[in-house]
Amino acid sequence: MKITSNRAVNVLNVTQCAFTRLALNAVLSDMQLSSGKKINILSGDFFENSRLFIDYIICADDLFNEISLQSILKIKEAIRDASFSSRMIFLTSPHHFALGYFISGLCRKEGYCLSVDQSVANMAMDLRRILTSTDILSDIRSCTLILTPREREIIIGLIKQRKPAYLSKKYSVNQKTISAHKVNALRKLNVEHLNSIVNLNALT
Numbered sequence: 001m002k003i004t005s006n007r008a009v010n011v012l013n014v015t016q017c018a019f020t021r022l023a024l025n026a027v028l029s030d031m032q033l034s035s036g037k038k039i040n041i042l043s044g045d046f047f048e049n050s051r052l053f054i055d056y057i058i059c060a061d062d063l064f065n066e067i068s069l070q071s072i073l074k075i076k077e078a079i080r081d082a083s084f085s086s087r088m089i090f091l092t093s094p095h096h097f098a099l100g101y102f103i104s105g106l107c108r109k110e111g112y113c114l115s116v117d118q119s120v121a122n123m124a125m126d127l128r129r130i131l132t133s134t135d136i137l138s139d140i141r142s143c144t145l146i147l148t149p150r151e152r153e154i155i156i157g158l159i160k161q162r163k164p165a166y167l168s169k170k171y172s173v174n175q176k177t178i179s180a181h182k183v184n185a186l187r188k189l190n191v192e193h194l195n196s197i198v199n200l201n202a203l204t
Helices: 018-035 069-080 094-106 120-132 149-159 164-171 175-188 194-203
Strands: 009-014 039-042 054-059 082-092 110-115
Touching (some): 009 069, 009 120, 018 039, 018 120, 054 069, 069 194, 082 094, 082 120, 094 194, 110 120, 149 164, 149 175, 149 194
Parallel strands (some): 009 039, 054 082, 082 110
């Protein structure tokens, strides 16, 4: 998606942390001043008062600390009003990158993960490259296939509260195989327990 000078970029920040929201808004406002690009930073009442389409959904690190239903429902609502070519950006630690890519896959959106373990200046530079150009450098990789197709099917089935016995019958494998796929998927996503991500069911 190429951003031209007369094209405003609509950005929604999904975070429950007031400090993170203020800091990110400051970075985006500074980016707007320095680049000359019009950036609409959408507020919490966006869905009630605006007919604009969302171009970028930015999910901050606190989303991963506790994947609350409130945060997931906000993402779901944002996806509903997002443009077809919208992207998701996850500002988090590298430990959570795989989960960020998985979430963007559930949302059927191109996803990018940026490390919060870098300077604000470097983070702002990475954000600028994503928000203003299609020519994103290779070190800001978009969503890649983290899980195998079968692992993805199994973990989504479990998130949907499907019983292992049901999945075993559906995919014609024994329950030990279902359990192995579950363990492998959680390991790749750096998640200790399935209950930690069960609220992602709202996105499936």
